[in-house]
Amino acid sequence: MTARLPLFPLGSVLFPGLVLPLNVFEERYRALFRDLLALPEDAPRRFGVVAIRDGHEVAPAGAEEAAAGYAADLSGALYALGCTADAATVGEREDGGFDVVATGTTRFRLLSVDASGPYLTGEVEEVAEEPGTGSGALAADVARAFRTYQKRLAGARERSLAGSQELPDDPTVLSYLVAAATVAGTPAKQALLEAPDTAARLEEELRLLRREAAVIDKLGALPAVDLTRQVPSPN
Template identity: 40%
Template sequence: MTQRRQEDATASLPLFPLHTVLLPGVHLPLHIFEPRYRQLTIDLVTEVVPDRMFGVVAIKTSVVREVERLEHVHGVGCAALLREAKRLPDGRFDIITTGHRRFRLLDLDTRSAPYLVGTVEWLDDAPLPEGGEEVGERLADVARAAHRRYCALAWDSDGWRSPSADVAPAELAYLLAADCMLPLSDRQALLEETQPLHRLRLACQLLSREAGFLSELRAVPPPYSEVGEHPARPSLN
């Protein structure tokens, strides 16, 4: 590998540890109240941080109150693109981000900036095997059916919609999972899977499992509108 390719394979990213997993292509609204992440938001808006991009990594346990070491977070995260930022009168921000590209966290810098900075290597999918496109299309049909069943049980009829028909199978698993109240460990497993067909199969299994729980227990998640109105809070780092 040439030096140029080695440089392209790694990057330095500001990090935002959260008690959630961001998936590529999925929107994540955040309420920014802590001073260090207010500064990060300002640096993103003013493009002190290039490309308005930062990394989201999931904290492994709620016991961790201050992320200081690699073992405090999951090793695979997702770069987030800042889409919108609204500054509130008291200096807080409401922002909307979108998952962009996965990475593996190699190193953690706690000193060079007010917020965490990570050295990351980009994590891409493995190529599809021979005949994989046809298999992917079949899996996509099954996964979409599982998604419809879950959403019909979980959300109001006007509270969700299926991903568009032109979404590639490699990205479909993320968008289907975004509508499902999955445990963090399941979302992290989807994020870490680099075989597109395996990821789509896993999404189908998870959606089917959750739909089964809803059907058997007659329990439903909070209304979809409430989930959207109360975005995930930043960690207390």
């Protein structure tokens, strides 16, 4: 079964269960959130978040020819698997922009893009999450590796971790939390989002966490992005 969603391309990946704060200032996306606010109060305010491939930009508002070309060549601009976001709060500012807090809900596959309106929309189909084989045991290993990883990062910055945060017991929730918090570029995070099941995602995270922790141990250096900030909270 397919559905049509307004699309919000980002230079990062959203995972189910993770909170997404947005500062909306472009007119294209102001129109999107005006339309969401115009929905009945009890209607869900959902939109699709899709990551932009490295080296590409979405067409600017008003560039009709570029937008049409972009829609025709989806594979060159956007990844084909994204995450539905549910806008919990949408606040309009005096300058006409919006402060939005949304939460990722479910993965979807992007089947087509329509750039003919004031903002991008897409036909999507939901992608179910399967547990895979051995996800429970893998989750325990990933939780331990993630704790070690956090300590290595904090030590590399000569910082202390701000308290011990409980990690979720559910393997799928844990897999998305770790995917969001681990230092990695957009292609690597997108690969985690696209994992065929929870077990496969956890296996890849275990390799990633152990490799990066070993690098920090040997070199005393951090990867390009600093994870010593607080870990995102699952919904």
